[in-house]
Amino acid sequence: MAQHWVAKEWGTPENWELVTTDVPAPGPGEITVRVHAAGVNPADRKHVASHPSTGSGSGPQFPVPIGYEVAGEITAIGPGTVIGSGPAEIGDEVIAFRIRGGYATEVTIPAEKAFAKPTTLTHAAAANLLLVGTTAAEMLSVTKAEAGETILLHGASGAVGVSVLQQAAHRGIRVVGTASEARFDEVRRFGGIPIVYGDGLAQRARDAAGTEFVAALDAVGTDEAVDVSVELVADRDRIVTIAAPARAKSSGIRWIAGSLPESTRFRDSIRGDLVDLAQQGLLDVPVARTYPLADAIEATRFLAEGHPGGKIALIP
16 A cells, blocks of 8 residues: 545645555556655646646546656566666666656556666655756757857756756856846856846846857746847747746747657656766755655645745655
């Protein structure tokens, strides 16, 4: 038997329930993982927040298991099965993304979604590596940022921003990133040049860069972020947002999201590369807080209410 969080209807996490269920034995191509940490992401609550008003689908079928990524230990392996990173055995530590039902004590998942856990990361950090990491990787990919170029990053001290900074540094890309002054050291820690957002942002960005920006990455979704990006980057195809889809459409810039098929394909394809970077010590995941699994609602509320200063994990 295992505990896991489910949404039984559309709404906020206050409507979620912690239930006890049997864990199905893994079949061919599946493994069962005892969860040591579950990553907490804004997408967890957004997925079941409200019924979609557009599109041909009717949304998920309730009850919906919550949570997209975990770190843990293999407790069972289906016949003839290998995981995403290769052969595995019972007892091996793994991380997994994108799965269904990560807010749990144990879960059976498709084996191809699991990878050997980087030994450089704690379980709490490893459980938060891939959702933000694949998002950051796609932002850099679609803007075609290359070594020696300078890019503008809005939200440089946030979870996605910190991953962008590290991946950009690894590629030799120079990043000027917006943040509050209290978070400047965090931006510098990961190789960025921090500037404060607010009035006069475009000129501060120019002064900090000392050269032209070839691309802009928006991880905050404010009008300021989009407006300044459009002002500073000539090629709108090299401006991307993950947080302002309406502005992307009206301004002619790019919007990406994990729910889009093209984004899903890219993010799935890059998981192994990010795990390798983490294993080499080139990709860290700052963790701000951990919560017991039973406190999942409080954890999602804390994430939604402000700037946590790092990732959040649930510990069963």
